[in-house]
Amino acid sequence: MKKVLCTGLLAVSMVLALMGCGGSVPENSVHSIDDLPGKTIGVQLGTTGDIFASDYEAEGSTIERYNKGADAIQALKQGKIDCVMIDEQPAIAFVEKNPDLVILDEEFAVEEYAICVSKENAELTAKINEALAQLKTDGTLDSIISNYIGDETKGKSPYEAPEGVNRSGGTLVMATNAAFEPYEFYESQEIVGIDVDMARAVCDILGMELVIEDMEFDAIINAVTSGKADIGVAGMTITEDRLQSVDFSDPYTTATQVIVVRGE
Amino acid sequence: MQGFKEDFYLNFIKDDRWRYIADGLGTTFSVTFFAAVFGIFLGFLIALVRSTVDKGGSKSVFLKVLDGICKVYLTVIRGTPAMIQLLIMYYIVFSSPNVSKQVVAILTFGLNSAAYVAEIFRSGIMSIDQGQFEAGRSLGFSYAQTMLYIITPQAFKNVLPALANEFITLLKETSICGYIALTDITHGANTIRSQTYEPYLPLLGAALIYLIIVCVLTAGVSRLERRLRTDAR
Numbered sequence: 001m002k003k004v005l006c007t008g009l010l011a012v013s014m015v016l017a018l019m020g021c022g023g024s025v026p027e028n029s030v031h032s033i034d035d036l037p038g039k040t041i042g043v044q045l046g047t048t049g050d051i052f053a054s055d056y057e058a059e060g061s062t063i064e065r066y067n068k069g070a071d072a073i074q075a076l077k078q079g080k081i082d083c084v085m086i087d088e089q090p091a092i093a094f095v096e097k098n099p100d101l102v103i104l105d106e107e108f109a110v111e112e113y114a115i116c117v118s119k120e121n122a123e124l125t126a127k128i129n130e131a132l133a134q135l136k137t138d139g140t141l142d143s144i145i146s147n148y149i150g151d152e153t154k155g156k157s158p159y160e161a162p163e164g165v166n167r168s169g170g171t172l173v174m175a176t177n178a179a180f181e182p183y184e185f186y187e188s189q190e191i192v193g194i195d196v197d198m199a200r201a202v203c204d205i206l207g208m209e210l211v212i213e214d215m216e217f218d219a220i221i222n223a224v225t226s227g228k229a230d231i232g233v234a235g236m237t238i239t240e241d242r243l244q245s246v247d248f249s250d251p252y253t254t255a256t257q258v259i260v261v262r263g264e
Numbered sequence: 265m266q267g268f269k270e271d272f273y274l275n276f277i278k279d280d281r282w283r284y285i286a287d288g289l290g291t292t293f294s295v296t297f298f299a300a301v302f303g304i305f306l307g308f309l310i311a312l313v314r315s316t317v318d319k320g321g322s323k324s325v326f327l328k329v330l331d332g333i334c335k336v337y338l339t340v341i342r343g344t345p346a347m348i349q350l351l352i353m354y355y356i357v358f359s360s361p362n363v364s365k366q367v368v369a370i371l372t373f374g375l376n377s378a379a380y381v382a383e384i385f386r387s388g389i390m391s392i393d394q395g396q397f398e399a400g401r402s403l404g405f406s407y408a409q410t411m412l413y414i415i416t417p418q419a420f421k422n423v424l425p426a427l428a429n430e431f432i433t434l435l436k437e438t439s440i441c442g443y444i445a446l447t448d449i450t451h452g453a454n455t456i457r458s459q460t461y462e463p464y465l466p467l468l469g470a471a472l473i474y475l476i477i478v479c480v481l482t483a484g485v486s487r488l489e490r491r492l493r494t495d496a497r
Contacts, residue, residue: 025361042445046458064445065455075445079361218458225461245461 025079028262033106036259037061042072042081046218048111048237049085049257067216068179073098076260084260087235089149091258093181104259111237112251113183115199118224119247128231128249131205135198136252144197145253148182159197161204169208174199175229177217183235195233198252221245275465281456285469288452292477295369295448296435302374303434307381310334312411314382315389319397334382341379347440349376354444365446369438377434384426388419421492428485432478439474449473 030039037059043049045065053063064081066072072084073094085108086094095101115132117125135141146153176195178184184193191212203210213229220236223229224246235255238248276282317331341349353372354365392415400410442451453470457463 045442045454050458065447065451065458066445067443071443071445074355078355078359218454221461222457222463226463241459242461 025077025262028082028264030083030104030259030261032104033108033259036083039082040064040080042066042075042084044069044072044086044217047086048109048239049087051239051241052109052257053085069094070179073101073260076101076262079262082261085257086260087180088256088258089182090180090235091260093185095260100263101260102263104261106259108257108259110254110256113195113235113253113255114238114248114251115202116221116224116232116236116242116246116248117230118227119245121230122247124230125247125249127206128202131202132250132252134205135201140201141198141252144201145194147197148194159201161200165204166207167203167209169206171211172199172203172206172208172231173211173213173229175213175215175220175223175232176234177220178212178214180217180235184233194253195235199231199233271462271465275456275460275462276469279459281459284447284452284455285449285466285473286452288447288449289473291366291369291441291446292435292438292448295366295373295438295441295446296431298370299373299377299438300431300434302370303377303381303430306374306378308385310337310378310382311385311389315386316407318386318390338379338382341376346373346376346437347443350440350443365441365444368444369441369446373434373438376437377430380430380433381427384423384430385419387426388423389415391422392418421489424485424489424492428482432481435477435481436474 029035036056038061039056040062041053041056042064043053043066045067047069050063050065053061057063064072064075066075069084069086069090072081072086075081076084077098077100083104084091088103088107091103095103115128117128132141140159143157144159147155147157147159174196176184176191178186178191178193180193182193183195184191186192191214196212199212200210213223215223217234220229220232220234221242224232232246236242236248237255238251242248276285313327313330313334317327350369350372354368358368389411396414396418397410400414401407405413438448439450441448442454445451447455449470453466456466460466
């Protein structure tokens, strides 16, 4: 028994010793967009940040494509990369939880989020556009967004389905990547966020049942084109490349790309 | 056919996308190769310690403690998924900024492979008849000499198929490198897929490359096996 204890202690101390050899994190070297060439930029694979950052590859930057935005943020904190290019709202959420990080003041690009639908399902796209238009005019969309964004309004206007919705229209499968606060994220084992509430509201108008599938971001468009999911809602920007593969609904909100760096 | 040509152009030729896979190929090769070398080396040492104690050939307390450490190591490594090990190595053990990801991957897969290789080698050593051992010792060979000149060569031949199996698994296991944003073949294919939104060619292409590598590896091992067999006659 003593021996087992000894070896156990030895193993633990070895791991601790290894952990101890973390070097110091280098100081931030990205102060504006002009500093990007030659730097190591972290992005989430397949996001618009990835697309914008990839343009800097020709200027000597290294792009590190992580499966999750949170992984890129982790690597940034540990000094493995110089900055992270990501959408503004998730960046704010990350920086809130990591006080040692800051967002650069410059906005990188303004973009529009929309729902993606298979090209073979133009009928659904039209129905979604109608529903979105209705949500925009009656103010539901604004109240959903302000429930998640804005210090004063946060949590004040949760979306509630109107009573007695007829859900005879079948299910609507939504593909998303629930690691993108405040658009979609986990809260006590449930996926919530602007996109989720918006999709719920759309379903309530269409008389359908919403089913959410959480997957890697770069798998969403494949899921939609192959019919595994009906719609993709994941803070997804309309881009030329994506339009080659899927149709987009009308945009439901705008967002910006920002650069996250280590604080001084 | 026209569609295939267009897809091929879009996924591999346009914007030099094939480079993602080509870069990935280099990473996959070097990670697998160095991890395999590291795994064989460490695995062999562990197997020697374990089988010596198993055979009851040594009363040394030092060896017994070493054997205990090896057992803990085998349990931990074989009891946890390689992906978790990779993430632990990258984000916890080597959280320092200036460690190359390739080195982290090589170490992780090397340490992982060593655990499996150790048990393969041990099974080989234990499979050699005790009589061989006694013969060696009575001819005046020391324990180490018997091990090195008589037991190991025979054991190696016996474990070759299992060893080849382990390296095939290792090669494919490296496909999780993408989790630390290291571009191996799989991550390269995923990157292309994320740009073209076309699942077929990047995934099938990556699968084909793995398949070819494994076929070449298998052919090499079976040639080696044949040569070792003629030696025995």
